[in-house]
Amino acid sequence: xxxxxxxxxxxxxxxxxxxxxxxxxxxxxxxxxxxxxxxxxxxxxxxxxxxxxxxxxxxxxxxxxxxxxxxxxxxxxxxxxxxxxxxxxxxxxxxxxxxxxxxxxxxxxxxxxxxxxxxxxxxxxxxxxxxxxxxxxxxxxxxxxxxxxxxxxxxxxxxxxxxxxxxxxxxx
Numbered sequence: 218x219x220x221x222x223x224x225x226x227x228x229x230x231x232x233x234x235x236x237x238x239x240x241x242x243x244x245x246x247x248x249x250x251x252x253x254x255x256x257x258x259x260x261x262x263x264x265x266x267x268x269x270x271x272x273x274x275x276x277x278x279x280x281x282x283x284x285x286x287x288x289x290x291x292x293x294x295x296x297x298x299x300x301x302x303x304x305x306x307x308x309x310x311x312x313x314x315x316x317x318x319x320x321x322x323x324x325x326x327x328x329x330x331x332x333x334x335x336x337x338x339x340x341x342x343x344x345x346x347x348x349x350x351x352x353x354x355x356x357x358x359x360x361x362x363x364x365x366x367x368x369x370x371x372x373x374x375x376x377x378x379x380x381x382x383x384x385x386x387x388x389x
Contacts, residue, residue, distance in 0.1 A: 222279045226272030226379055233265035233372050240365050260332055262368045266375065267291065267329040270311075270322070273379050277307045280386045291326075307382045321371045328363055 240258040243251060274294040278286035283303050288294045295315055300308050314322035 222272070222276040223379075223383065226269050226276060229265045229269035229272050230372060230376055230379070233262050233269065233368070236261040236265060237365055237369055237372065244365070256362070259363055259365075259368070262372075263325070263329050263332060263363075266325055266368065266371055269372075269375055269379075270295075270325070273375070273382065274308075274311070276379075277305060277311075277382065277386070281305050307386070310378075321374050325371050 236258050240255060240262070243254045243258065271291045271294070274291060275286065278288075278294055278299075281303055283299065285293060285299065293299075295308070295311055297312065300312055311322065314320045315326055317323050318327060
């Protein structure tokens with residue numbers, strides 16, 4: 218049983234739940250270094266959720282015995298070419314969710330990809346001598362960081378999707 222494809226998806230969903238619980242405990246304790254701990258747990262949760270999506274894709278690809286079913290990266294499985302070569306309703310639904318940035322999967326994939334983008338300083342134009350020397354600045358990012366509740370919702374939606382897919386892929 219331990220070598221079944223669904224075990225990896227379940228494991229990653231469980232690990233995401235563990236990191237979310239640790240994040241909740243850290244929020245309640247509010248000790249020194251809370252912000253750094255919250256950031257680390259946010260990234261760990263995104264990592265595990267992304268891995269769970271990859272695990273789910275491996276489940277689907279394994280069920281349909283697709284040629285590239287052992288692909289190590291999500292982009293190699295969750296793309297139009299795979300759907301065109303071996304159409305499946307599960308991959309079609311995942312692709313539709315991933316394609317739209319307002320869906321939970323689109324947001325998850327964008328947030329995971331953003332982890333690998335290096336920070337970039339603001340581009341400044343040449344200083345005009347007429348501009349005031351002192352300017353008001355804000356230290357907050359334009360986009361607020363993901364909350365624990367958002368990530369928990371994504372985890373629950375992914376869990377429900379996996380259960381629904383497994384029911385439809387079960388051979389009777």
